[in-house]
Amino acid sequence: MQIPFAIIAALTIVAGIAAMSLRKLVHCALCLALVFAGLAAMYLQLGAQFVGFAQILVYIGAVAILVVFAILLTNSSSSLLPTVRSRSWVFGLVVAVLVFATLVKVILASSTVAGRSLPENPLPTVKDLGTQMMTYYILPLEVMGLLLTAATIGAVIIAMQEKKPVEPLKPGSAGAPPTHP
Amino acid sequence: MSELLEAPAAGSVTAAPRNYEILPKPTDDGEVGGDLLEVAMGPHHPSTHGVFRMDVVLDGEQVVKLKPVFGYLHRNHEKIAENTTYLASMPYTDRLDYLCSMTNNWAYALSVERLTGLQPPERAEYIRVITAELTRLVNHTCLVGFLLQDMGALGTPLMYAFREREIILDLFESLTGSRMMCNYMRFGGCRVDLPVGWLDQARSALDGYEEFLETFQKFLTENEILVARSQGIGVLPPELAISASITGPMLRASGVNYDLRKVDKYGIYDRFDFRVPLGDHGDVYDRYMIRVLEMQESVKILRQALRDIPGGPIVDPKAKIRGFRPKAGEAYGRIECPKGELGFYLISDGSPNPYRYRVRPPSLINLTVLEDMCLGQTVADAVIILGSVDIVLGEVDR
Amino acid sequence: METLDQIKSRIEGAFPGAALQIIPNESAAQQPSLVVDNASAFAVARWLRDDPALRLDYCSNVSGVDWLPAETTTKTKVKKLVNGVEQEVEEVTKTARPGYLEAVYHLYSMSLKHGPVILRLRTLDRAEQNQVPSLTPLWRGAEFQEREIYDLFGIRFDGHPDLRRILMWDGFVDHPMRKDYVEPDDYDYEPTPHDEVLEKAQKHQGTEVSA
Amino acid sequence: MQLHHYLIFSALLFAVGLAGALTRRNGILVLVGIELMLNAANLNFIAFWRFSADPQAMQGILFVLFSIAIAAAEAAVGLALIISIYRHYKTTNLEEMNSLQG
């Protein structure tokens, strides 16, 4: 249990750092996909099968692809900026380190967390999950559906580009009026 | 214009002729960049039927600019012909439109006959009609195959087309000795007479061909994908077609009734009963269908010609093989080859070599409107529009 | 269709300034042609296209022709005093015709189904003054053919929308269809040489030896 | 394996995402950083669920499922916004998007 975890965790973190620091944006996106895959592996390791597969399906199959498309559509893949860091990057880094330090301190200090290991109880099946979702959590599920629909429509509207298309010739459509030189 | 369009075409006939004088140029050269993608399709590209190149500017998948680039098969046919005798150019004409050597031969022979006044005997005229119409069958069948290939059918229509082509090529081979490069016509007649039994072979080949046309139609014409891919695509309005000197099936698909077999009545075409199919939309589907219908009419002509062919000599006795020197003068002769009007313009200065030898290539001139037809369509459409124009690079570049 | 003479006289009526000339054609084709001066060519061509009796809406073929400078010898009999006696002497006068390039348009009518009317436009010479008006604005079909003539003969068409080389590459400088064009020398392997090929091959090998 | 391993790993991932979101100039990468932080949070939920006394109570899993859906919606809208902004400014560099006029 320890060794697989270590391998997955190391890979995921390295991929995460790469995703945040590489120069070529497409590489960043591919590393992001690797992070998602690592997390999915971790979910599987933790016995959350359904979530793990959903993670792959949604994050790798959709979000990573979306990011890639955005990169290509904004032409940022080809243009290499002289620097990829923002002006206040030192500040950002310091903040991140501080946050991390605080979190670690809290985790290690917490008594509820410390030393807790895996319980032996049986894990729920997909059927249980479905039953729960369709009964107790039906309202959040519906709201979620509504949100997704709204988000899709909104995204399409935002990203839609109004442009005048080049009209193909149709029977009877006239060309330019005669202009004699 | 109304006399051109035998029946009212869909909403396109107006009293005053519309002029397509200078093509509307929707884009300038400086505009490319940003979101637009420049793709040079060709000269080695699977879709361009040889070594043709289209410099395409794409907005997404949409064509906003398309410039044809020629010359990758410019083999200097005219220059070579001006440096050699009249007869020696005949085999070179085979290699112009290398799918239809017989009609090329005929066009050249006709021009020289115009220049010199030679008159082919009746049997030769019949043989010319038979071979030319067989050539038309070969060309149109192959074109449909290639068009479907461009549309992405994995070779099956092309295979069926070539299966039938082989049958006709067998006929050509047993008549002229060569499958493709027949070099068959001579000034004032034909080279050799029909071998024994050739007419019967031709008749049975024709029976098979009719059956093939039916199944081919069943196989393709109703196919939803073909219909959806080709209807309304690459529309060519009749006025533009006339202004751009478009000829052949492409012109008739736009609804203009102009077939040199009817207009010039060259050879003996006035003796045959056949009709000229006309399209109303001028799109890729019409161009495909006009060719299919023309094949049916060709079969009709062939039936009559094979029935009526008389005996007799096959060459004008005045014709000479060696020492052929036409009087000074010039002539322009043209025929309806499968791709359109193929003309030869000859200027003679009395020497054994032509002073000026010019080919009027239908394929090249039919490409004039390629950009007009492709603008606003997707790149996949541009490919099949090019396919429906029916070009052969040997003739485009010469 | 009217004869070319009738057309010519009607054009002269419509355009009094136009200089027209009919070139007879001796061949069996009987296709005489009409030379139009460059200044009025465009107007005449448009008139030909739009005239209701002609309606030459279809420009079938455009060819370039290269006419090298030539000498025409005319023999005239002149009465002259030779040795004090008046004799009829044949005098040979040589007139040098300057070379020129020619664009020949074969015009037909699709609506009236007649033709051809052959129009010839001539440049002044074969070097600098090599322009004629472009008829592409009248007939789109002339577009590629005029480009080809520009490429191969070097006639410049004024008013052509896109006059670039079409068959040869852009960096090419010659006009290969001209009668005085010299081909590049690649006669290094000619196993069956005779006539002009032999000459060229020998020339090639000669230069190879000296180099 | 113990719970705090997962939590520390998740904190590290969160910090990486935060650092990326704060230090990169490109709008898309900022969004990617946010995505990483969200994922780190999801891992926490799963870990807590797994190490809880009763895994049959599936709040953790369900929360993560909903969170994934929200993240997908967020990514779609966020990237659409970036594309739209890009069309306007011809850049995805956040520091250059400082003018409010349309």
Next chain:
Amino acid sequence: MLGEGIIKGMAETARNFFGSYHDADRMTTVQFPEDRIPAKENARNFPFLVFDGEDPAKGLRCVACQICEKECPPKCIYIVKDTVKKPDYIGKLQFQPRVFDIDVSVCMSCQICVEVCPFEAIKMDTDYEFGTADRFGGLLLNKQRLAKPNTYYRKIHATEAAEVDERLAAEKAKAEAKAKADAEAKARAAATAAAAKATPTPVVSPTAPAIAPAPAK
């Protein structure tokens, strides 16, 4: 209706698929190296030189008149004429080509050399297996490779060869008859001349043609 045409098309392809197993019309493949499409009688590929009799060195019909060399459109024939006449297979003196090369890497199989040849000496072969890795040696056919006997010609183009033979025989008979007549006339003339030695009339002696068909020079 959506899908109907596609189903019809699929029925057609299925018909061809199953048909190819039992219907000869639908399995058109000729497995080339083993099976061959029978050559058409008129088929042509590259020219060859016909010789009569057994020995190509003697029986070549070609008299090196070089017409084909001049008329060949791509100029792929090269002939060097012999300086002396040599006896042919029946012992008649003839010019022969010292060199007769055809560059098949240039030849366009147009058959114009055959058409212009007044001696029926050059004909079209039906052989097509000329593929070679040797660009310079393998594609320049010399006289030895080009010369093929008349029997071969009769085999590949039976009808045409029969006609040619008939024509040649007729010409030969005519020439022989003429030669005979000439010889008779000569003898008669000589006789009359001998008879009328006293009357000095100029004798016109018609020259008999040296070779059977008149050389077009």
Next chain:
Amino acid sequence: MIADVLNGILLMLWRVVSDQPAPLAALLPALPEALRPVVSAVLCVSPIIGVFATLFALTTLMERKGLGRIQNRLGPNRVGPFGILQPAADGLKMLTKEDIIPRSADKLVHFLAPVALAVPTLLAYAVLPYGRNLVPLDLDAGLLFFFAVGASTELAIFMAGWSSHNKYSLLGAMRAIAQMISYEIPLILSAVTVVMIAGSLSPAHIVARQDGFIWGWVPHWYVLTPWGFVGFLIFTTASLAESNRSPFDLPEAESELIAGHLTEYSGFKYALFFLAEYLGMFAISGLGVTLFLGGWQAPLPGLDWVPSYLWFFSKLILMVFIFIWIRGTVPRLRVDQLLNLAWKFLLPLALINLFTAAIWHFTAVWQFPGALLLRWLLSAVMIGGAYVVLGRALSPRKKVSLRTYRYAT
């Protein structure tokens, strides 16, 4: 010890051949504890790779010969008897071919792309039930797993297209992704119909639900219900698109885009792509067999003695053959038509089909005579009506139809 192992192997093989449960359990106890997981994994994975690699080789040959027969010719027949060694020769050549990486390419991504495509494709095989007792990994959420790994192949195709640094590659990759994402939705929706009826995401369970025969001879397969039939059609269409087969082979449309995202790939990497593409096709056909065609179930009663995996593979080959047949017949769609077909036709039809399946499910309680007929009619009318209406609406113009032509004499 060794005798035990041999005995175990023989027993395992016997169990596989005779369709008995738990073949692996026959061998594993004979092995030392430490070796068991490894051996179990190897024994699960290697037959899959072996069988499907062989199937790949045979399919390429079958495709070439089948297309040949459709086109009235013989196809490869010279390499080995009947040409069966042709794939071996092709493989050997591909392996020894020079591997070109274009100068401007992104070398690492260019290298990784075929691997990133092949690995998820192989992973998808883990959850398919090949026989009565042959499921490598009987996951509770097996179907979700299948679609999840299927979705991750899109990224690999993008990697291939982008890293080649070639316009055609990039265009091809973008087309491929757009197409795969679009067709994933009808694909999943048609599978959801089955999940809904079967009440499980586990492929093995879904196959088990299709057991038995109606009236003793009509198999209980989902394809033989109205919703199942339409679902199967949707599934087949979408899987054609997912595996980039004609008429949806736009990403590799050679008349437009040379070879799409594969344009710059040569040698072994190209072979890997080729392999992955076919493996993807087999996987998705296998899923189709599992979902709609009763998986490994025999088509008629009394044929149970035939090993179940043979039924599975014969159904799989049948589906592949249909794919080849379609490939030999139809031309290719245009991009917008392709997307229209997915979004405006297949997606609504799949939704209506889902609804129809629900009605089918809830009317199962009807017990009166003729209930089955009524259910059939109801479903058929619903789905048939939707088909007609959507099909009409799909035509881009109302006037797209066969035309009549006029003649001038």
Next chain:
Amino acid sequence: MDEGLRSELSKQGVFTTKLTDLYNWGRKNSVWPLQFGLACCAIEMIATTMARYDLARFGAEVFRPSPRQADLMIVAGTVTKKMAPQVVRLYNQMPEPKYVIAMGACAISGGPFKQGYNVLKGIDRFIPVDVHIPGCPPRPEALIHAFMLLQKKIYAQTFTGAARPRFLDPAAPSEFPVPAFGEHDLVPPSNPAIWRAPKFDREEG
């Protein structure tokens, strides 16, 4: 081991295989041509792949549109000077081992068009050619014959020794310089490293 003995042995059921043989066997039986046609001969090349002649029998119907996946370039038709750089570029883009068949008179020598100012007198002036097929155009059978000739040639190749093929010789180039467009002609008009006109020694007799 000579061909006859080997085939005799294989009839008896004895397969003698060396690594070279296996390698050559694979290459020989899987020659994928580049989908590339220039002129008239291209039509005959297509006809060769069609039902009547069926090049597929040799496993060679897999015409690849991208040069990266092709083994064989069939130069089918006239190579004009405007096209020659493209042909060389395509050849350069093909992976080793690659073969070239010059199909038809034009590709070998310029053929009937060799006197033209824009026609290259043979593609072997720029790239090495394995098999030449004369004919204008060659019959489809002639192409199949040449293809089998190429197969024989591949099968006879050895790994080592002076006779080893070009692609196994590290010193031999696999890419060739692409000619540039000059003002009158291609620059250079031929590649002297691979093409030199032979000293012409006509045998007479």
